Amino acid sequence: MANRRTFSDVRNVILSAHRNTDTQDKVGFYDTWAENYEQDVALLDYRAPLLAAECVSSFYKGDRENITVLDVACGTGLVSAHLKKMGFHHFVGVDGSLGMLELAKKTGLYEQFKQCLLGQDSLPVEAAYEIVIIVGALSVGQVPLTVIREMWEATKPGGYVCMTTRGNADNLEYKVELEKMIKTLEEEDKWRRVTVVEVEEWERAVSQQDDGYIPGTIYLYQKTVLNALHEYI
Numbered sequence: 001m002a003n004r005r006t007f008s009d010v011r012n013v014i015l016s017a018h019r020n021t022d023t024q025d026k027v028g029f030y031d032t033w034a035e036n037y038e039q040d041v042a043l044l045d046y047r048a049p050l051l052a053a054e055c056v057s058s059f060y061k062g063d064r065e066n067i068t069v070l071d072v073a074c075g076t077g078l079v080s081a082h083l084k085k086m087g088f089h090h091f092v093g094v095d096g097s098l099g100m101l102e103l104a105k106k107t108g109l110y111e112q113f114k115q116c117l118l119g120q121d122s123l124p125v126e127a128a129y130e131i132v133i134i135v136g137a138l139s140v141g142q143v144p145l146t147v148i149r150e151m152w153e154a155t156k157p158g159g160y161v162c163m164t165t166r167g168n169a170d171n172l173e174y175k176v177e178l179e180k181m182i183k184t185l186e187e188e189d190k191w192r193r194v195t196v197v198e199v200e201e202w203e204r205a206v207s208q209q210d211d212g213y214i215p216g217t218i219y220l221y222q223k224t225v226l227n228a229l230h231e232y233i
Contacts, residue, residue, distance in 0.1 A: 010040045011206040031099035046203045052135045053082035055218045064088050067130040073137035077104040119144035128156035138165045140174040145181045157225040167215035191221040
């Protein structure tokens with residue numbers, strides 16, 4: 001039964017995900033995991049959704065009542081649930097797993113859903129959003145870095161992009177490449193750094209290469225207004 005799951009169960013589930021390298025296998029894994037996902041990440045002491053939401057809330061000073069947040073790789077809706085408590089009301093969810101999206105629909109948080117295999121399909125958004133957020137999916141073997149530029153494109157001039165990644169041993173190379181991509185967009189004057197938050201206790205470690213808790217990082221960037229306007233000239 002789900003309520004009898006242990007940390008050992010969660011560790012085995014996550015490590016099994018690393019063996020799924022094919023995109024369809026990954027989607028199938030998340031479809032299967034969906035029912036136990038929230039219980040499992042609670043056992044994992046997964047703090048990223050709350051910490052990312054708090055970061056956005058701390059720096060966003062505009063209207064919260066009427067703007068729409070694009071929640072990329074939304075899963076079951078953990079990030080948007082936290083943002084809702086912080087005064088944001090309108091959300092669009094994107095995820096590759098129908099199983100995850102079905103559970104997200106039950107929360108009543110989202111006004112619209114879009115299924116998208118990130119990195120394989122283009123981010124299916126037609127409007128520009130004041131806040132675009134992705135939590136948890138920017139890791140090795142999950143979402144390719146091409147999604148970063150797509151998220152920038154989906155953001156309104158002056159809007160914010162929030163991204164997170166892990167600092168565990170297996171993810172260090174991916175993290176380096178992610179930060180190169182972020183820096184490249186900064187050098188292109190696509191966005192400016194608002195804050196980068198290093199967190200020591202991100203979630204409980206599952207790999208034998210890591211002990212205790214692994215670290216994680218939150219990146220918050222604001223889309224440059226002037227450069228964005230030039231895109232349309």
